[in-house]
Each structure stands twice: as structure tokens, then as C-alpha cells.
Amino acid sequence: xxxxxxxxxxxxxxxxxxxxxxxxxxxxxxxxxxxxxxxxxxxxxxxxxxxxxxxxxxxxxxxxxxxxxxxxxxxxxxxxxxxxxxxxxxxxxxxxxxxxxxxxxxxxxxxxxxxxxxxxxxxxxxxxxxxxxxxxxxxxxxxxxxxxxxxxxxxxxxxxxxxxxxxxxxxxxxxxxxxxxxxxxxxxxxxxxxxxxxxxxxxxxxxxxxxxxxxxxxxxxxxxxxxxxxxxxxxxxxxxxxxxxxxxxxxxxxxxxxxxxxxxxxxxxxxxxxxxxxxxxxxxxxxxxxxxxxxxxxxxxxxxxxxxxxxxxxxxxxxxxxxxxxxxxxxxxxxxxxxxxxxxxxxxxxxxxxxxxxxxxxxxxxxxxxxxxxxxxxx
Numbered sequence: 001x002x003x004x005x006x007x008x009x010x011x012x013x014x015x016x017x018x019x020x021x022x023x024x025x026x027x028x029x030x031x032x033x034x035x036x037x038x039x040x041x042x043x044x045x046x047x048x049x050x051x052x053x054x055x056x057x058x059x060x061x062x063x064x065x066x067x068x069x070x071x072x073x074x075x076x077x078x079x080x081x082x083x084x085x086x087x088x089x090x091x092x093x094x095x096x097x098x099x100x101x102x103x104x105x106x107x108x109x110x111x112x113x114x115x116x117x118x119x120x121x122x123x124x125x126x127x128x129x130x131x132x133x134x135x136x137x138x139x140x141x142x143x144x145x146x147x148x149x150x151x152x153x154x155x156x157x158x159x160x161x162x163x164x165x166x167x168x169x170x171x172x173x174x175x176x177x178x179x180x181x182x183x184x185x186x187x188x189x190x191x192x193x194x195x196x197x198x199x200x201x202x203x204x205x206x207x208x209x210x211x212x213x214x215x216x217x218x219x220x221x222x223x224x225x226x227x228x229x230x231x232x233x234x235x236x237x238x239x240x241x242x243x244x245x246x247x248x249x250x251x252x253x254x255x256x257x258x259x260x261x262x263x264x265x266x267x268x269x270x271x272x273x274x275x276x277x278x279x280x281x282x283x284x285x286x287x288x289x290x291x292x293x294x295x296x297x298x299x300x301x302x303x304x305x306x307x308x309x310x311x312x313x314x315x316x317x318x319x320x321x322x323x324x325x326x327x328x329x330x331x332x333x334x335x336x337x338x339x340x341x342x343x344x345x346x347x348x349x350x351x352x353x354x355x356x357x358x359x360x361x362x363x364x365x366x367x368x369x370x371x372x373x374x375x376x377x378x379x
Contacts, residue, residue, distance in 0.1 A: 006130035008099025011161040015199040041096040046083025054079025075111035146185035
């Protein structure tokens, strides 16, 4: 899944049309200078051109969009699927999103826009955040969006679109202004890759950097192809990362529960006892004991404050100790997840790497007519 995000009318829909070669065909997405995309549009492969309503997509268990029902019927009316018989869509799904309009209040959309974005962000393999030279300002909605992207910086690609509309000196100023605007929002040592070009079928304006824009375009196509090729490895790595978080969470809940049981006496008020533990877990060495007993990085530990909310919804008495969740036939939950993290998932990742064959890019696969070389791959 490739997700397109960004302000309104920066060329997200035009970019999808261009990548798929849909311009001047019955399949093309509607574009314009005004905010044109008010729906979340999922472009996927199908035997013939077909439009699918959101309520149908959510009701179809064969598709992966049924969880979107939780965002309500108002959102499903703003969800649309388009099936297109295109070779590239056999391997990737594009998601076009409504443009961010900073002066629009969240409630005016009629559905939880940020929550829906988060659902797609969590499932995206590549995220294109698109800007153009006229929309570089960062408001509250865009700032919230970048908060949601935290932790997924490796999947983000920044697109400065419509670059051929500027002269060289202006383009340099706009490029600097873009980084100036985004610097407070992307708090990582290595910034995301930025592609500067004009992603539409029209020829570049004269007296602009045609060679640069063309190289940027080819690099982006290769980047997209690389993500498609590595999607299985990325999926396994993500599952392992999630398993590590689940394991740490289980160990912490187990430690909270064990501490609660140790502190409880016949005359104790269970609610007061546990409140003391949750308010100051460091006094009971809850997090330190996890670091001491298990091979857990301190940088993977969740926020202590999060457990106040967690146990406010899930009472501590509703849990069992991990040692009590073992059976002779089924084994222990914790041992199973540790086995998956340390052996099974790495072995699976290795077997896929050994079985891969080098793939030759072609027009049928990427939609482009040449085989680009990766100029940005580190030796």
C-alpha cells in the first residue's frame, strides 16, 4: 500500500494518474486547482474498470477494509474504491486522501479524519507527503499528521511537486523553506528523502532543470519498485517489531500484577494499593525489573503514563499471571512469542532472502520505459 498525504491541490491525484498512465483515459482521477478530493480513494487492481462504494468495501470480508466500519457511516460515504486493470496495481495499492485544509475544523469533516489517516498510515509500506511551492506553511492539521507519522520516518518520502514552475533561484529558496517548515516536525538525525520534480504528463517548462527532474522521477520509480520487491521482508520485520512490543507489554502487566499481589493483605484496600503502584511504578522497580530480567532495550519501554490509562480501562484483577497461562500440551504464551522473535521470524526472513531472484524492471511492472540505476543506495 502506497499512501498519498498533503495539503489540497498539490498534485496528489495528478501524481497517481501520472504513475499509472491514467491521464486522458476513463480511469483518471479528477483533478483541479480547487480542493477536488473529498474522499479516501483506494485504487486497486481488478479485471475491469469498476467503482466500489465504501459501504460495500467494508462489508466485503474478502477485502482488508472491513475494520474501517468502526469510523462510522459518515466516513464510509467518503470512502471509495476504484478497480483498474493495470499491471502495476497487481503488486501495489494506491490510496489518495483528502487534502489538508488548515482553516477547516476537524468536526466539519463529519468523521475522525486523523484516526482514519492513522489506520492507513499503520498499514502503508510507503508514504508520499506531497507539497507544492505555494503550500509550504504548516498548520495544526499538518502538524498533527506528522505526529502520527512519528516512528515511520523510514517509510516517508517528501515530494516537492510542480518544481518546473520555478526558476532556479526560486526553487532553491522554496526547497530551503520546505525544510525550514518541516524541521520541527521530523525529529530524526537523517531526514526523509525529498524528490523534486513535476509529476504529470506535460512537458517540463523551458529553461528549467529538465535533467534533474527526470533523474528525480526515475529515482522515485525505482524507490517504489524497491518497496514492492521488499514488501514481504518489511512485513515480517514489522510483525517481529510488533511481537517485541507485545512481549514487553505482557511482561510489564505481569510485573504490575505480581507487585499488586505481593502488596495485598487481608485488610488492604485493593484500589488504594494499586493506585500507589500505578502512580509511582519506579518505587516498586517495575520497569527496572523488566530491564534486569529480560533482554529488553530501555528505548523500547512504553511511557509509564500510558499504563494509568490502560489500567483505568482494564482492571488489574482481570489479568492472570504469565506463569499461570501455561499448559502441558500448548506450552506457555511467553515462550511461544520469544521463540517467534528469536528464531522463527528471523529464520523466515532468511529463507525469503535466499529464495529471492534479481528482478528486472520493465514497462509492464513499473509503468516506465527504462531501467533506472539506484544512485542513492549506500555501498
